[in-house]
Amino acid sequence: MDAAAIARTRRSAERMAARPAARGRIRWDRLSRLALLVMLGVILLLYISPTKHWFEQSGTREAQREELARLNAENAQLKGKVRRLSNPGSLEQEARRLGMVRQGERSYVIENPPRR
Numbered sequence: 001m002d003a004a005a006i007a008r009t010r011r012s013a014e015r016m017a018a019r020p021a022a023r024g025r026i027r028w029d030r031l032s033r034l035a036l037l038v039m040l041g042v043i044l045l046l047y048i049s050p051t052k053h054w055f056e057q058s059g060t061r062e063a064q065r066e067e068l069a070r071l072n073a074e075n076a077q078l079k080g081k082v083r084r085l086s087n088p089g090s091l092e093q094e095a096r097r098l099g100m101v102r103q104g105e106r107s108y109v110i111e112n113p114p115r116r
Helices: 003-018 028-085 088-097
Strands: none
């Protein structure tokens, strides 16, 4: 190669380096990566609400189980009380405990009983 050809090659390389990159060229590899990241972000956003609901429901489930156990115990206690009060003797005893008297009886109230 002669000196003129080398100089022309150098000048054309300098012009190519000085010229901005071609604007019409699309970098498909970068665009596809960006699209995949956007899709991953959208999918993650769609999973946020159901996940939050799931955690809230698991917390309320435990509270409802505890309340159910408490209500079952209270129900058993009330059923026992109904059975005891179905007996006429215990019904009268409960009424007297509440301060009731039979018709025709006198009630006496002793205030401030003496202490021993």
